[in-house]
Amino acid sequence: MGYEWDFAIVLRDFDLLWLGLVNTLKVTGLSLLFGVPLGLFLALLRLYGRWPIRLPAAFVIEFLRTTPPIAQLFWFFFALPILIGVEIDPFRASILTFSLQSSAFFAEVFRGGIQSIEVGQWEAAKAIGMNRNQTLRRIILPQAVKRMIPAFLERAIELMKTTTLVSTISYADLLYQANSIAQSTFRTIEVFTIAAAMYFVVIFACSVAIRRLEKHLARSGETIVH
Amino acid sequence: MSPVLRLEGLHKSFDNLEVLKGIDLEVARGEVVVLLGASGSGKSTMLRCINFMEMPTAGRIHFDGDLVGRERNGRVQYKEEELTRLRARVGMVFQQFNLFPHMTALQNVMEGPRTVLRCDARECQRRGETYLNKVGLGWKANDYPARLSGGQQQRVAIARALAMEPEIMLFDEATSALDPELVGEVLETMKGLAEEGKTMLIVTHELGFAYTVADRVLFLSEGRILEQGTPSEVLTYPKQQGTKNFLRGHGTFRLPEPQID
Numbered sequence: 001m002g003y004e005w006d007f008a009i010v011l012r013d014f015d016l017l018w019l020g021l022v023n024t025l026k027v028t029g030l031s032l033l034f035g036v037p038l039g040l041f042l043a044l045l046r047l048y049g050r051w052p053i054r055l056p057a058a059f060v061i062e063f064l065r066t067t068p069p070i071a072q073l074f075w076f077f078f079a080l081p082i083l084i085g086v087e088i089d090p091f092r093a094s095i096l097t098f099s100l101q102s103s104a105f106f107a108e109v110f111r112g113g114i115q116s117i118e119v120g121q122w123e124a125a126k127a128i129g130m131n132r133n134q135t136l137r138r139i140i141l142p143q144a145v146k147r148m149i150p151a152f153l154e155r156a157i158e159l160m161k162t163t164t165l166v167s168t169i170s171y172a173d174l175l176y177q178a179n180s181i182a183q184s185t186f187r188t189i190e191v192f193t194i195a196a197a198m199y200f201v202v203i204f205a206c207s208v209a210i211r212r213l214e215k216h217l218a219r220s221g222e223t224i225v226h
Numbered sequence: 227m228s229p230v231l232r233l234e235g236l237h238k239s240f241d242n243l244e245v246l247k248g249i250d251l252e253v254a255r256g257e258v259v260v261l262l263g264a265s266g267s268g269k270s271t272m273l274r275c276i277n278f279m280e281m282p283t284a285g286r287i288h289f290d291g292d293l294v295g296r297e298r299n300g301r302v303q304y305k306e307e308e309l310t311r312l313r314a315r316v317g318m319v320f321q322q323f324n325l326f327p328h329m330t331a332l333q334n335v336m337e338g339p340r341t342v343l344r345c346d347a348r349e350c351q352r353r354g355e356t357y358l359n360k361v362g363l364g365w366k367a368n369d370y371p372a373r374l375s376g377g378q379q380q381r382v383a384i385a386r387a388l389a390m391e392p393e394i395m396l397f398d399e400a401t402s403a404l405d406p407e408l409v410g411e412v413l414e415t416m417k418g419l420a421e422e423g424k425t426m427l428i429v430t431h432e433l434g435f436a437y438t439v440a441d442r443v444l445f446l447s448e449g450r451i452l453e454q455g456t457p458s459e460v461l462t463y464p465k466q467q468g469t470k471n472f473l474r475g476h477g478t479f480r481l482p483e484p485q486i487d
Contacts, residue, residue: 124324128338129314142328
Protein backbone atom coordinates (compact mmCIF):
# COMPACT_ATOMS: atom_id res chain seq x y z
CA MET A 1 0.00 0.00 0.00
CA GLY A 2 1.39 3.37 0.93
CA TYR A 3 1.14 6.41 -1.25
CA GLU A 4 4.38 7.64 -2.68
CA TRP A 5 4.56 11.35 -2.15
CA ASP A 6 6.26 13.32 -4.83
CA PHE A 7 6.36 17.02 -4.36
CA ALA A 8 9.15 17.55 -6.89
CA ILE A 9 6.84 17.35 -9.89
CA VAL A 10 4.52 19.82 -8.35
CA LEU A 11 7.20 22.21 -7.20
CA ARG A 12 8.38 22.48 -10.78
CA ASP A 13 5.12 24.29 -11.39
CA PHE A 14 5.40 26.40 -8.30
CA ASP A 15 5.60 29.59 -10.35
CA LEU A 16 2.12 28.79 -11.62
CA LEU A 17 0.84 28.42 -8.08
CA TRP A 18 2.58 31.64 -7.16
CA LEU A 19 0.86 33.40 -10.04
CA GLY A 20 -2.41 31.98 -8.74
CA LEU A 21 -1.74 33.36 -5.28
CA VAL A 22 -0.92 36.76 -6.75
CA ASN A 23 -4.20 36.67 -8.66
CA THR A 24 -6.09 35.68 -5.51
CA LEU A 25 -4.55 38.62 -3.69
CA LYS A 26 -5.33 40.86 -6.64
CA VAL A 27 -9.03 39.99 -6.64
CA THR A 28 -9.18 40.28 -2.86
CA GLY A 29 -7.29 43.56 -2.78
CA LEU A 30 -9.23 45.26 -5.55
CA SER A 31 -12.53 44.05 -4.12
CA LEU A 32 -11.53 45.61 -0.81
CA LEU A 33 -10.47 48.79 -2.54
CA PHE A 34 -13.92 49.21 -4.10
CA GLY A 35 -15.95 47.36 -1.49
CA VAL A 36 -14.92 49.34 1.58
CA PRO A 37 -15.82 52.84 0.33
CA LEU A 38 -18.96 51.47 -1.28
CA GLY A 39 -19.81 49.82 2.04
CA LEU A 40 -19.40 53.10 3.87
CA PHE A 41 -21.59 54.78 1.30
CA LEU A 42 -24.31 52.14 1.64
CA ALA A 43 -24.12 52.30 5.44
CA LEU A 44 -24.60 56.08 5.40
CA LEU A 45 -27.54 55.79 3.02
CA ARG A 46 -29.10 53.16 5.23
CA LEU A 47 -28.51 55.13 8.41
CA TYR A 48 -29.31 58.66 7.35
CA GLY A 49 -31.18 58.58 4.04
CA ARG A 50 -34.84 59.44 3.86
CA TRP A 51 -36.97 56.38 3.33
CA PRO A 52 -36.94 56.41 -0.50
CA ILE A 53 -33.17 56.05 -0.22
CA ARG A 54 -32.91 54.16 3.03
CA LEU A 55 -35.18 51.28 2.06
CA PRO A 56 -33.53 50.48 -1.29
CA ALA A 57 -30.13 50.69 0.39
CA ALA A 58 -31.25 48.28 3.09
CA PHE A 59 -32.68 45.99 0.43
CA VAL A 60 -29.47 45.94 -1.61
CA ILE A 61 -27.41 45.20 1.50
CA GLU A 62 -29.67 42.40 2.65
CA PHE A 63 -29.98 40.96 -0.84
CA LEU A 64 -26.23 40.79 -1.32
CA ARG A 65 -25.76 39.29 2.12
CA THR A 66 -28.37 36.60 1.77
CA THR A 67 -27.78 35.31 -1.76
CA PRO A 68 -25.00 32.76 -2.38
CA PRO A 69 -21.83 34.45 -3.67
CA ILE A 70 -21.48 31.86 -6.40
CA ALA A 71 -24.95 32.74 -7.71
CA GLN A 72 -23.95 36.39 -7.79
CA LEU A 73 -20.73 35.52 -9.61
CA PHE A 74 -22.57 33.49 -12.23
CA TRP A 75 -25.09 36.25 -12.64
CA PHE A 76 -22.43 38.86 -13.35
CA PHE A 77 -20.43 36.53 -15.57
CA PHE A 78 -23.19 34.78 -17.53
CA ALA A 79 -26.35 36.84 -17.18
CA LEU A 80 -25.24 40.46 -17.14
CA PRO A 81 -23.32 40.26 -20.48
CA ILE A 82 -26.50 39.03 -22.18
CA LEU A 83 -28.51 41.86 -20.68
CA ILE A 84 -26.11 44.64 -21.62
CA GLY A 85 -24.67 43.00 -24.73
CA VAL A 86 -21.08 43.42 -23.58
CA GLU A 87 -18.67 40.61 -22.90
CA ILE A 88 -17.33 40.63 -19.31
CA ASP A 89 -14.10 38.75 -18.71
CA PRO A 90 -13.66 36.55 -15.63
CA PHE A 91 -11.40 39.09 -13.92
CA ARG A 92 -13.87 41.97 -14.26
CA ALA A 93 -16.81 39.77 -13.30
CA SER A 94 -14.91 38.68 -10.20
CA ILE A 95 -14.01 42.20 -9.13
CA LEU A 96 -17.56 43.36 -9.77
CA THR A 97 -19.09 40.51 -7.77
CA PHE A 98 -16.80 40.64 -4.80
CA SER A 99 -16.72 44.43 -4.58
CA LEU A 100 -20.50 44.46 -4.35
CA GLN A 101 -20.73 41.38 -2.19
CA SER A 102 -18.17 42.59 0.33
CA SER A 103 -19.56 46.13 0.30
CA ALA A 104 -22.77 44.74 1.79
CA PHE A 105 -20.85 43.15 4.64
CA PHE A 106 -18.68 46.20 5.17
CA ALA A 107 -21.81 48.34 5.21
CA GLU A 108 -23.00 46.38 8.21
CA VAL A 109 -19.61 46.65 9.89
CA PHE A 110 -19.67 50.42 9.35
CA ARG A 111 -23.23 50.67 10.58
CA GLY A 112 -22.41 48.74 13.73
CA GLY A 113 -19.32 50.85 14.34
CA ILE A 114 -21.12 54.15 13.84
CA GLN A 115 -24.02 53.11 16.05
CA SER A 116 -21.65 52.03 18.80
CA ILE A 117 -20.53 55.64 19.37
CA GLU A 118 -22.26 57.22 22.35
CA VAL A 119 -24.96 59.77 21.65
CA GLY A 120 -23.04 62.23 23.83
CA GLN A 121 -20.41 62.53 21.10
CA TRP A 122 -23.08 63.62 18.62
CA GLU A 123 -24.48 66.08 21.11
CA ALA A 124 -21.12 67.59 21.97
CA ALA A 125 -20.36 68.12 18.29
CA LYS A 126 -23.82 69.54 17.67
CA ALA A 127 -23.44 71.89 20.62
CA ILE A 128 -20.39 73.59 19.10
CA GLY A 129 -22.30 74.06 15.85
CA MET A 130 -21.09 71.14 13.79
CA ASN A 131 -23.50 69.75 11.20
CA ARG A 132 -24.04 66.07 10.58
CA ASN A 133 -21.40 65.65 7.90
CA GLN A 134 -18.76 67.44 9.93
CA THR A 135 -19.66 65.36 12.97
CA LEU A 136 -19.40 62.12 11.03
CA ARG A 137 -16.12 63.04 9.40
CA ARG A 138 -14.35 64.58 12.37
CA ILE A 139 -15.86 62.90 15.42
CA ILE A 140 -17.80 59.72 14.74
CA LEU A 141 -15.95 57.91 11.96
CA PRO A 142 -12.44 58.27 13.43
CA GLN A 143 -13.67 56.59 16.61
CA ALA A 144 -15.91 54.08 14.85
CA VAL A 145 -13.22 52.97 12.41
CA LYS A 146 -10.87 52.21 15.26
CA ARG A 147 -13.46 49.98 16.90
CA MET A 148 -14.22 48.34 13.57
CA ILE A 149 -10.69 47.28 12.66
CA PRO A 150 -10.92 43.70 14.02
CA ALA A 151 -14.33 43.03 12.46
CA PHE A 152 -13.07 44.61 9.31
CA LEU A 153 -10.02 42.36 8.98
CA GLU A 154 -12.16 39.36 9.85
CA ARG A 155 -14.32 40.21 6.83
CA ALA A 156 -11.25 40.66 4.63
CA ILE A 157 -10.09 37.14 5.47
CA GLU A 158 -13.55 35.80 4.82
CA LEU A 159 -13.46 37.58 1.48
CA MET A 160 -10.17 36.02 0.49
CA LYS A 161 -11.58 32.57 1.15
CA THR A 162 -14.73 33.32 -0.78
CA THR A 163 -12.76 34.47 -3.83
CA THR A 164 -11.84 30.80 -4.49
CA LEU A 165 -15.18 30.76 -6.27
CA VAL A 166 -13.65 32.69 -9.17
CA SER A 167 -11.99 29.44 -10.27
CA THR A 168 -15.45 28.29 -11.39
CA ILE A 169 -15.47 30.97 -14.08
CA SER A 170 -11.89 30.14 -15.10
CA TYR A 171 -10.12 33.01 -13.45
CA ALA A 172 -6.60 31.79 -12.69
CA ASP A 173 -6.57 32.20 -8.94
CA LEU A 174 -4.63 29.90 -6.63
CA LEU A 175 -7.34 27.24 -6.54
CA TYR A 176 -7.74 27.28 -10.31
CA GLN A 177 -4.00 26.92 -10.85
CA ALA A 178 -3.83 24.07 -8.37
CA ASN A 179 -6.65 22.33 -10.18
CA SER A 180 -5.03 22.63 -13.58
CA ILE A 181 -1.65 21.42 -12.29
CA ALA A 182 -3.43 18.48 -10.66
CA GLN A 183 -5.03 17.60 -13.95
CA SER A 184 -1.79 17.68 -15.88
CA THR A 185 0.42 15.95 -13.31
CA PHE A 186 -2.13 13.67 -11.62
CA ARG A 187 -0.48 14.68 -8.35
CA THR A 188 -3.76 15.82 -6.85
CA ILE A 189 -2.82 15.28 -3.23
CA GLU A 190 0.48 17.12 -3.38
CA VAL A 191 -0.85 20.04 -5.36
CA PHE A 192 -3.81 20.70 -3.12
CA THR A 193 -1.69 20.21 -0.03
CA ILE A 194 0.67 22.92 -1.19
CA ALA A 195 -2.17 25.20 -2.26
CA ALA A 196 -3.82 24.75 1.12
CA ALA A 197 -0.51 25.53 2.84
CA MET A 198 -0.23 28.74 0.83
CA TYR A 199 -3.73 29.82 1.81
CA PHE A 200 -2.93 28.91 5.36
CA VAL A 201 0.27 30.96 5.52
CA VAL A 202 -1.35 34.09 4.14
CA ILE A 203 -4.56 33.88 6.12
CA PHE A 204 -2.97 32.72 9.33
CA ALA A 205 -0.51 35.61 9.16
CA CYS A 206 -3.49 37.92 8.82
CA SER A 207 -5.29 36.45 11.82
CA VAL A 208 -2.18 36.69 13.97
CA ALA A 209 -1.91 40.31 12.94
CA ILE A 210 -5.54 40.86 13.92
CA ARG A 211 -5.08 39.28 17.33
CA ARG A 212 -2.00 41.41 17.94
CA LEU A 213 -3.90 44.48 16.89
CA GLU A 214 -6.84 43.60 19.12
CA LYS A 215 -4.55 43.19 22.08
CA HIS A 216 -2.82 46.44 21.28
CA LEU A 217 -6.15 48.26 21.00
CA ALA A 218 -7.36 46.74 24.27
CA ARG A 219 -4.17 47.86 25.99
CA SER A 220 -4.29 51.35 24.61
CA GLY A 221 -7.80 51.60 26.05
CA GLU A 222 -11.01 52.31 24.25
CA THR A 223 -10.64 55.99 24.84
CA ILE A 224 -7.06 56.65 23.79
CA VAL A 225 -5.89 56.75 20.23
CA HIS A 226 -2.21 56.59 19.15
CA MET B 227 -30.49 96.74 24.55
CA SER B 228 -32.44 93.60 23.75
CA PRO B 229 -31.98 90.56 25.99
CA VAL B 230 -29.62 87.88 24.75
CA LEU B 231 -32.32 85.31 25.14
CA ARG B 232 -36.08 85.50 25.37
CA LEU B 233 -38.37 82.51 25.79
CA GLU B 234 -42.07 82.90 25.12
CA GLY B 235 -44.53 80.22 26.14
CA LEU B 236 -42.03 77.43 25.68
CA HIS B 237 -43.65 73.99 25.69
CA LYS B 238 -42.04 70.61 25.31
CA SER B 239 -43.72 67.22 25.31
CA PHE B 240 -42.23 63.78 24.91
CA ASP B 241 -45.01 61.67 23.45
CA ASN B 242 -47.81 62.20 25.94
CA LEU B 243 -45.64 63.53 28.71
CA GLU B 244 -45.67 67.30 28.94
CA VAL B 245 -42.37 68.34 30.47
CA LEU B 246 -42.44 72.09 29.90
CA LYS B 247 -45.80 73.76 30.30
CA GLY B 248 -45.13 77.30 29.19
CA ILE B 249 -41.89 78.99 30.16
CA ASP B 250 -41.38 82.73 29.78
CA LEU B 251 -37.93 84.06 30.46
CA GLU B 252 -35.61 86.89 29.52
CA VAL B 253 -31.89 86.73 30.09
CA ALA B 254 -29.99 90.02 29.91
CA ARG B 255 -26.45 90.32 28.62
CA GLY B 256 -23.98 89.45 31.36
CA GLU B 257 -26.64 87.98 33.58
CA VAL B 258 -26.08 84.73 35.47
CA VAL B 259 -29.28 82.76 35.91
CA VAL B 260 -29.41 79.56 37.93
CA LEU B 261 -32.19 77.03 37.39
CA LEU B 262 -33.16 74.93 40.37
CA GLY B 263 -35.78 72.26 40.75
CA ALA B 264 -36.34 68.66 41.66
CA SER B 265 -35.36 66.04 39.10
CA GLY B 266 -38.11 65.78 36.53
CA SER B 267 -39.06 69.42 36.95
CA GLY B 268 -37.93 70.14 33.39
CA LYS B 269 -34.82 72.22 34.00
CA SER B 270 -32.49 70.15 31.80
CA THR B 271 -35.14 69.93 29.09
CA MET B 272 -35.53 73.69 29.19
CA LEU B 273 -31.80 74.16 28.76
CA ARG B 274 -31.70 71.64 25.91
CA CYS B 275 -34.54 73.41 24.10
CA ILE B 276 -32.64 76.68 24.12
CA ASN B 277 -29.93 75.39 21.77
CA PHE B 278 -32.34 73.00 20.09
CA MET B 279 -30.81 69.78 21.28
CA GLU B 280 -34.49 69.12 21.85
CA MET B 281 -37.08 70.67 19.56
CA PRO B 282 -39.65 72.74 21.44
CA THR B 283 -43.21 71.58 20.91
CA ALA B 284 -44.57 75.12 21.00
CA GLY B 285 -43.50 78.63 21.88
CA ARG B 286 -40.90 81.02 20.60
CA ILE B 287 -37.24 81.49 21.27
CA HIS B 288 -35.67 84.85 20.49
CA PHE B 289 -31.94 85.10 20.32
CA ASP B 290 -30.34 88.53 20.34
CA GLY B 291 -33.71 90.04 19.52
CA ASP B 292 -34.39 87.77 16.54
CA LEU B 293 -36.96 85.00 16.47
CA VAL B 294 -35.35 81.64 15.81
CA GLY B 295 -37.17 79.91 12.95
CA ARG B 296 -40.04 81.26 10.87
CA GLU B 297 -43.56 81.61 12.06
CA ARG B 298 -46.33 80.23 9.84
CA ASN B 299 -49.95 80.00 10.87
CA GLY B 300 -49.03 80.30 14.50
CA ARG B 301 -46.43 77.54 14.37
CA VAL B 302 -42.70 78.08 14.28
CA GLN B 303 -40.80 76.12 11.67
CA TYR B 304 -37.10 75.51 11.92
CA LYS B 305 -34.44 74.93 9.32
CA GLU B 306 -31.55 72.70 10.32
CA GLU B 307 -28.94 75.12 8.89
CA GLU B 308 -30.30 77.97 10.97
CA LEU B 309 -30.21 75.85 14.13
CA THR B 310 -26.64 74.77 13.37
CA ARG B 311 -25.60 78.42 13.03
CA LEU B 312 -27.40 79.25 16.25
CA ARG B 313 -25.70 76.47 18.19
CA ALA B 314 -22.33 77.90 17.21
CA ARG B 315 -23.32 81.03 19.20
CA VAL B 316 -24.55 79.13 22.26
CA GLY B 317 -22.07 77.20 24.39
CA MET B 318 -23.14 74.07 26.20
CA VAL B 319 -21.47 72.04 28.91
CA PHE B 320 -22.81 68.55 29.64
CA GLN B 321 -23.03 66.47 32.76
CA GLN B 322 -20.96 63.73 31.10
CA PHE B 323 -18.27 66.08 29.65
CA ASN B 324 -18.46 64.35 26.25
CA LEU B 325 -14.95 65.25 25.24
CA PHE B 326 -13.77 63.80 21.94
CA PRO B 327 -11.59 60.89 23.12
CA HIS B 328 -9.51 60.70 19.94
CA MET B 329 -8.30 64.27 20.28
CA THR B 330 -5.95 65.89 22.77
CA ALA B 331 -7.22 68.54 25.17
CA LEU B 332 -5.94 71.24 22.83
CA GLN B 333 -7.46 69.61 19.74
CA ASN B 334 -10.79 69.34 21.55
CA VAL B 335 -10.76 73.06 22.21
CA MET B 336 -9.63 73.94 18.67
CA GLU B 337 -12.18 71.70 16.97
CA GLY B 338 -15.02 74.26 16.91
CA PRO B 339 -12.93 77.18 15.62
CA ARG B 340 -11.33 74.86 13.09
CA THR B 341 -14.27 72.94 11.69
CA VAL B 342 -17.20 75.29 12.31
CA LEU B 343 -15.68 78.77 12.16
CA ARG B 344 -12.96 77.74 9.69
CA CYS B 345 -10.38 79.90 11.43
CA ASP B 346 -6.86 79.74 10.03
CA ALA B 347 -4.28 77.61 11.81
CA ARG B 348 -2.84 80.50 13.82
CA GLU B 349 -6.21 81.66 15.08
CA CYS B 350 -7.19 78.08 16.02
CA GLN B 351 -3.97 77.68 17.92
CA ARG B 352 -4.46 81.04 19.65
CA ARG B 353 -8.00 80.25 20.71
CA GLY B 354 -7.07 76.75 21.80
CA GLU B 355 -4.26 77.98 24.03
CA THR B 356 -6.14 81.01 25.31
CA TYR B 357 -9.15 79.08 26.51
CA LEU B 358 -7.23 76.09 27.78
CA ASN B 359 -5.16 78.52 29.85
CA LYS B 360 -8.31 80.23 31.01
CA VAL B 361 -9.51 77.00 32.64
CA GLY B 362 -6.00 76.46 34.00
CA LEU B 363 -5.12 73.48 31.83
CA GLY B 364 -2.57 74.86 29.41
CA TRP B 365 -0.09 72.36 30.84
CA LYS B 366 -2.36 69.47 29.81
CA ALA B 367 -2.69 70.60 26.18
CA ASN B 368 -1.26 67.43 24.68
CA ASP B 369 -2.97 64.90 26.94
CA TYR B 370 -5.85 62.78 25.76
CA PRO B 371 -9.08 62.95 27.78
CA ALA B 372 -8.55 59.46 29.21
CA ARG B 373 -5.47 60.80 30.97
CA LEU B 374 -7.37 63.62 32.66
CA SER B 375 -9.38 63.56 35.86
CA GLY B 376 -13.12 64.16 35.69
CA GLY B 377 -12.70 67.72 36.89
CA GLN B 378 -10.01 68.40 34.30
CA GLN B 379 -12.13 66.85 31.56
CA GLN B 380 -15.03 69.08 32.46
CA ARG B 381 -12.80 72.15 32.45
CA VAL B 382 -11.56 71.19 28.96
CA ALA B 383 -15.21 70.85 27.94
CA ILE B 384 -15.83 74.37 29.24
CA ALA B 385 -12.83 75.63 27.26
CA ARG B 386 -14.14 73.85 24.18
CA ALA B 387 -17.44 75.71 24.50
CA LEU B 388 -15.71 79.03 25.24
CA ALA B 389 -13.47 78.74 22.18
CA MET B 390 -16.52 79.43 20.03
CA GLU B 391 -16.80 82.74 21.92
CA PRO B 392 -20.51 82.17 22.45
CA GLU B 393 -22.95 84.83 23.53
CA ILE B 394 -24.41 82.64 26.22
CA MET B 395 -23.19 79.56 28.05
CA LEU B 396 -25.50 76.76 29.14
CA PHE B 397 -24.40 74.43 31.94
CA ASP B 398 -26.39 71.23 32.29
CA GLU B 399 -25.54 69.82 35.74
CA ALA B 400 -21.89 70.28 34.96
CA THR B 401 -20.71 68.91 38.31
CA SER B 402 -23.23 66.12 38.92
CA ALA B 403 -21.06 63.36 37.49
CA LEU B 404 -17.96 64.41 39.44
CA ASP B 405 -16.48 62.98 42.61
CA PRO B 406 -17.08 65.43 45.44
CA GLU B 407 -13.44 66.48 45.70
CA LEU B 408 -13.42 67.49 42.02
CA VAL B 409 -16.55 69.63 42.11
CA GLY B 410 -14.77 72.67 43.52
CA GLU B 411 -12.35 73.23 40.64
CA VAL B 412 -15.17 73.20 38.09
CA LEU B 413 -17.34 75.56 40.13
CA GLU B 414 -14.32 77.87 40.56
CA THR B 415 -13.91 77.95 36.78
CA MET B 416 -17.58 78.76 36.31
CA LYS B 417 -17.45 81.45 38.95
CA GLY B 418 -14.50 83.03 37.17
CA LEU B 419 -16.54 83.23 33.97
CA ALA B 420 -19.48 84.77 35.82
CA GLU B 421 -17.23 87.46 37.28
CA GLU B 422 -15.93 88.24 33.79
CA GLY B 423 -19.44 89.03 32.74
CA LYS B 424 -20.28 85.95 30.67
CA THR B 425 -24.00 85.43 30.18
CA MET B 426 -24.75 82.09 31.80
CA LEU B 427 -27.71 79.84 32.33
CA ILE B 428 -26.88 77.15 34.84
CA VAL B 429 -28.72 74.02 35.93
CA THR B 430 -27.20 72.79 39.17
CA HIS B 431 -27.84 71.13 42.51
CA GLU B 432 -25.12 73.13 44.23
CA LEU B 433 -27.20 75.58 46.23
CA GLY B 434 -24.23 77.30 47.83
CA PHE B 435 -22.81 77.95 44.39
CA ALA B 436 -26.15 79.25 43.16
CA TYR B 437 -26.35 81.59 46.13
CA THR B 438 -22.86 82.97 45.52
CA VAL B 439 -22.82 83.30 41.75
CA ALA B 440 -26.37 83.85 40.53
CA ASP B 441 -27.85 87.22 39.69
CA ARG B 442 -31.20 85.51 39.58
CA VAL B 443 -32.49 82.14 40.67
CA LEU B 444 -35.42 80.37 39.04
CA PHE B 445 -37.21 77.55 40.75
CA LEU B 446 -38.89 75.14 38.34
CA SER B 447 -41.65 72.81 39.35
CA GLU B 448 -43.66 70.55 37.07
CA GLY B 449 -42.64 72.37 33.93
CA ARG B 450 -43.36 75.88 35.14
CA ILE B 451 -41.38 78.62 36.82
CA LEU B 452 -42.77 78.50 40.33
CA GLU B 453 -40.69 81.23 41.84
CA GLN B 454 -37.86 83.55 40.86
CA GLY B 455 -35.82 86.35 42.31
CA THR B 456 -32.44 87.16 43.77
CA PRO B 457 -30.61 84.28 45.45
CA SER B 458 -31.59 85.67 48.82
CA GLU B 459 -35.28 85.99 47.88
CA VAL B 460 -35.56 82.44 46.56
CA LEU B 461 -33.06 80.54 48.68
CA THR B 462 -33.32 82.33 52.02
CA TYR B 463 -36.88 83.65 52.03
CA PRO B 464 -38.82 81.34 49.71
CA LYS B 465 -42.50 82.14 49.33
CA GLN B 466 -43.89 79.12 47.52
CA GLN B 467 -44.55 75.83 49.29
CA GLY B 468 -42.82 73.87 46.50
CA THR B 469 -39.63 75.88 46.92
CA LYS B 470 -39.76 75.52 50.68
CA ASN B 471 -40.12 71.72 50.45
CA PHE B 472 -37.23 71.53 48.02
CA LEU B 473 -34.96 73.61 50.22
CA ARG B 474 -36.00 71.69 53.32
CA GLY B 475 -34.99 68.44 51.60
CA HIS B 476 -31.60 69.90 50.74
CA GLY B 477 -30.97 71.21 54.23
CA THR B 478 -31.77 68.09 56.23
CA PHE B 479 -28.17 67.38 57.13
CA ARG B 480 -25.91 70.31 57.58
CA LEU B 481 -22.30 70.72 58.53
CA PRO B 482 -21.27 73.38 60.98
CA GLU B 483 -18.76 75.66 59.23
CA PRO B 484 -15.58 73.47 58.98
CA GLN B 485 -12.61 75.08 60.70
CA ILE B 486 -9.90 74.80 58.06
CA ASP B 487 -6.97 77.01 57.33
